[in-house]
Amino acid sequence: MLQLETMTQAIAEAFVGARRAGRALVQYPGNPPTALSEAYAVQDAAIPLFNDTVVGWKVGRINPPWREELGTSRLVGPIFSTSVQKLESHRKEAEGLIFKEGFGAAEAEFIFRIGTAPSPNQREFSIDDTSALIDTVFCGFEIASSPFPGINDLGPLVTISDFGNNNGLLLGPEIPDWRSAQFDQWDVVTQVDGHEVGSGKAESFPGGTLESVRFLIENLALRGFPVVPGLLISSGAVTGVHQVVAGQSVEARFGNLCSLQCTIQNSSGK
Numbered sequence: 001m002l003q004l005e006t007m008t009q010a011i012a013e014a015f016v017g018a019r020r021a022g023r024a025l026v027q028y029p030g031n032p033p034t035a036l037s038e039a040y041a042v043q044d045a046a047i048p049l050f051n052d053t054v055v056g057w058k059v060g061r062i063n064p065p066w067r068e069e070l071g072t073s074r075l076v077g078p079i080f081s082t083s084v085q086k087l088e089s090h091r092k093e094a095e096g097l098i099f100k101e102g103f104g105a106a107e108a109e110f111i112f113r114i115g116t117a118p119s120p121n122q123r124e125f126s127i128d129d130t131s132a133l134i135d136t137v138f139c140g141f142e143i144a145s146s147p148f149p150g151i152n153d154l155g156p157l158v159t160i161s162d163f164g165n166n167n168g169l170l171l172g173p174e175i176p177d178w179r180s181a182q183f184d185q186w187d188v189v190t191q192v193d194g195h196e197v198g199s200g201k202a203e204s205f206p207g208g209t210l211e212s213v214r215f216l217i218e219n220l221a222l223r224g225f226p227v228v229p230g231l232l233i234s235s236g237a238v239t240g241v242h243q244v245v246a247g248q249s250v251e252a253r254f255g256n257l258c259s260l261q262c263t264i265q266n267s268s269g270k
Contacts, residue, residue, distance in 0.1 A: 007031060008038070012046035015162045018147035019050070022269030024101035025148040032158050036070060039160035040223065043077065046163065052080040052270075056111075056232030057220070058142055058166045059212040061205065062156045073206050074215045075156050077164015079232060082270065086171045087140070087260060094170050097267040098145035098244065103152065103165065104264065105144040106244050107237035108190045108252035110183060110202055111171060112137050112213050114231040123221050127207075130214040133227070137178040139254040141262055142234045143168035144241060152241070167267065169234055172260045184208045186255030190239040193248050198239030209235040 007030050014029030033039040047054065056079035067073050085094045098104025115135025118125070145167035151159055159165045175181050184202040191197060202209045212235040217227050244250060246266045253259045 008041045008045050011042050011161060012049060015042075015147065016046050016049040019099070019167075020270045022099065022267045023147060024099060028148060028150065028154065028158060032154055033161055034157070036072070036157065036160070039157040042161035043163060044223065047078055050080060052082055054078045054225070055081045055084060055230070056169060056234065057216055058164050058169075058234040059216050059236050060156075060159065060164060061236050066156050070156065074212060074236075075160050075164055076216050076219050077160065077162075077166045079166055079169050079234065083143075083166075083168040084171060084232070085168070087173070094262045095265045096141060096143040096170065096244070096250065096262040097168055097265055098143065098246065099147045099167070100246065100266040101149065102147040103145060103149050104244050105241045106190070106192075106250040106262065106264065107142045107144055107241055108188050108239050108254070108260075109140055109142050109234045109237060110137055110175075110209050111140045111169065112209070112233040112235060114227055114229055114233070117226075117228050118217065118221075123218065125214050125217050127210050127214055130210055130217060131179075133217070134213065135229075137175045137183065139172040139175065139252075139258055139260060140234070141170040141172075141250070141252065141260060142166065142237070143170065143262075145267070166234075169232065170260065170262055171232070172254075173258050175257065183255070186257075188238040188255070189253045190242055191251045192242060192244060197242045200239045202235070202238050205236055212236050
């Protein structure tokens with residue numbers, strides 16, 4: 001047990017050190033986790049080392065065959081305060097920061113904000129319970145990036161161990177009357193440098209976007225992380241995970257509501 005804890009801490013320190021320095025990790029820094037508990041243990045150890053406030057969480061999909069092997073369809077990772085940018089207008093362009101020689105991607109997502117904290121003793125949530133906690137839904141981008149270029153190639157346990165492969169959140173406009181807007185049925189389209197790279201609808205998620213939020217809240221409750229008003233939840237890539245490099249421009253259209261743009265740049269660390 002002590003050897004596993006030492007390895008967990010060493011992996012967490014390696015990822016945080018690389019992220020803060022803005023440098024790549026050529027290899028995974030240790031023995032990759034072999035169970036969900038091990039993967040989240042690395043994430044839990046890394047969060048306080050990063051020395052930033054967690055203001056949100058991303059949810060990512062786990063696809064077959066990993067879904068059946070791990071018994072879950074989703075994974076989560078923290079979003080830190082310094083990586084959140086608010087797009088004040090529908091056309092304002094922002095920067096999405098990725099790690100040079102690491103992995104980088106942009107993902108069009110619907111982002112939920114918690115308005116009411118759940119009971120501190122509640123551990124299980126229905127969709128109705130979850131919906132009652134939400135006050136606002138936004139359109140936006142998750143910037144997925146890791147110093148380790150093979151983060152997705154080695155499977156979701158490795159992805160979980162480095163903050164779920166998150167490196168930023170670009171927050172677009174609110175969806176008016178989101179409870180009746182049926183935004184899970186909207187057509188969402190992503191372009192990179194003017195070329196369409198993906199399209200889709202959030203209703204294709206198992207259980208939809210609210211299931212992503214419900215899963216996240218239960219995950220946090222079991223791990224002892226607070227769910228507080230203002231917490232942001234990025235609910236999953238609607239059009240796919242689109243790999244990008246510095247200098248590229250990414251645009252996402254969310255139904256008839258808005259078009260968001262960002263330019264990809266290399267991170268210099270923190």
